[in-house]
Amino acid sequence: MTDTTFTLTEQERTADLELDQLKQLVGLVPYDESTDVFPVTGWDAIVFVVGNATQTAHFYQSAFGMELIGYSGPETGNRDHKSFVLRSGSIRFVVKGGVDPDSPLHEHVRRHGDGVLDISLEVPDVDRCIQHARSVGATVLAEPEDLTDEHGTVRVATIATYGDTRHTLVQRGDYSGPYLPGYVERSSTYVKREGAPKRLFQALDHIVGNVELGRMDEWVTFYNKVMGFVNMAEFIGDDIATDYSALMSKVVANGNHRVKFPLNEPAVGKKRSQIDEYLDFYRGPGAQHLALATNDILRTVDELRKEGIEFLETPDSYYEDPSLRARIGEVRVPIEELQKRGILVDRDEDGYLLQIFTRPLQDRPTVFFELIERHGSLGFGKGNFKALFEAIEREQERRGNL
Numbered sequence: 001m002t003d004t005t006f007t008l009t010e011q012e013r014t015a016d017l018e019l020d021q022l023k024q025l026v027g028l029v030p031y032d033e034s035t036d037v038f039p040v041t042g043w044d045a046i047v048f049v050v051g052n053a054t055q056t057a058h059f060y061q062s063a064f065g066m067e068l069i070g071y072s073g074p075e076t077g078n079r080d081h082k083s084f085v086l087r088s089g090s091i092r093f094v095v096k097g098g099v100d101p102d103s104p105l106h107e108h109v110r111r112h113g114d115g116v117l118d119i120s121l122e123v124p125d126v127d128r129c130i131q132h133a134r135s136v137g138a139t140v141l142a143e144p145e146d147l148t149d150e151h152g153t154v155r156v157a158t159i160a161t162y163g164d165t166r167h168t169l170v171q172r173g174d175y176s177g178p179y180l181p182g183y184v185e186r187s188s189t190y191v192k193r194e195g196a197p198k199r200l201f202q203a204l205d206h207i208v209g210n211v212e213l214g215r216m217d218e219w220v221t222f223y224n225k226v227m228g229f230v231n232m233a234e235f236i237g238d239d240i241a242t243d244y245s246a247l248m249s250k251v252v253a254n255g256n257h258r259v260k261f262p263l264n265e266p267a268v269g270k271k272r273s274q275i276d277e278y279l280d281f282y283r284g285p286g287a288q289h290l291a292l293a294t295n296d297i298l299r300t301v302d303e304l305r306k307e308g309i310e311f312l313e314t315p316d317s318y319y320e321d322p323s324l325r326a327r328i329g330e331v332r333v334p335i336e337e338l339q340k341r342g343i344l345v346d347r348d349e350d351g352y353l354l355q356i357f358t359r360p361l362q363d364r365p366t367v368f369f370e371l372i373e374r375h376g377s378l379g380f381g382k383g384n385f386k387a388l389f390e391a392i393e394r395e396q397e398r399r400g401n402l
């Protein structure tokens with residue numbers, strides 16, 4: 001059996017992460033890659049398209065502690081757009097913004113606002129993946145091709161997923177550049193405040209996609225059939241319904257569980273759900289939130305707050321509810337410490353997790369981040385859904401969108 005969980009990716013090694021740490025952080029599981037129709041090693045990069053990449057890249061460095069490692073733009077011969085490559089732990093974020101007034105990136109921003117264009121995945125064999133994807137009817141947006149520069153060769157291809165979102169598949173081999181051919185190394189001019197931790201999160205845990213009403217199962221089937229992903233957990237109807245809104249959610253994951261995609265669709269409620277609000281403002285399906293894995297969520301939240309990041313508020317009643325203590329049992333910190341910061345806690349048969357959600361990070365009420373600290377639980381905070389959605393609805397009401 002090829003046990004891929006006992007191999008760290010290059011990005012994880014570069015980030016000085018260890019296997020046991022990763023198992024805890026993102027819930028890696030052993031699996032047999034040789035029987036996988038579409039083997040995926042892990043995340044390659046999350047590519048954002050934004051209205052002003054220069055400023056967004058600064059924000060992710062100053063507020064989220066990311067490190068600038070690469071760049072492409074007019075100075076490097078790319079006259080269409082600027083692209084900044086940022087890193088925290090094992091994950092790469094790429095932030096792109098149009099420079100040429102005719103850049104197609106502007107159209108993406110006009111339609112969607114700032115958002116995630118591409119959830120790129122690292123794969124050991126691009127051609128094998130594309131051949132399989134095509135045979136089961138996936139849309140291939142870009143055929144496999146080699147990209148080469150002085151750091152080596154990368155083989156890439158792109159398939160379409162929900163909305164205008166895409167998956168670029170990246171076969172890195174022994175490529176040694178900062179990201180892809182054409183990018184140059186670039187380091188931060190931003191100086192971290194004294195005493196700031198080396199990084200605020202170590203890995204990416206999951207990315208949630210919001211899809212059209214009635215189409216969640218289609219997208220689950222897409223990931224099952226095209227990418228060989230397995231179904232992890234399922235939340236339907238009452239699990240995550242409040243008085244005013246409801247949604248349905250199913251989770252798919254790649255074989256080793258590095259890549260996890262919860263998929264949400266709105267369910268009919270008395271008023272518009274947070275998923276409806278997203279679909280309206282994003283003009284269709286797209287990535288809703290990215291969950292960043294940390295091994296010290298208290299410290300991370302404190303540091304983010306110092307930089308002005310705002311989180312959804314959790315009502316005191318959540319912590320004072322006696323059933324909460326019965327439900328969650330012992331966790332590593334007193335509940336009062338969680339309450340002070342608004343951190344949510346959930347437990348299942350495997351363990352528990354701590355989590356908190358930021359407010360939307362751009363002008364439209366669309367994309368946001370989650371911070372997650374796992375202690376054995378492989379779940380997504382099902383027990384918190386109701387408490388969370390009630391908090392989100394209070395915000396929606398303040399914006400007049402409920």
Ligand SMILES: [Fe+2]
Pocket residue numbers: 206208289291370380
């Ligand atoms: Fe999440």
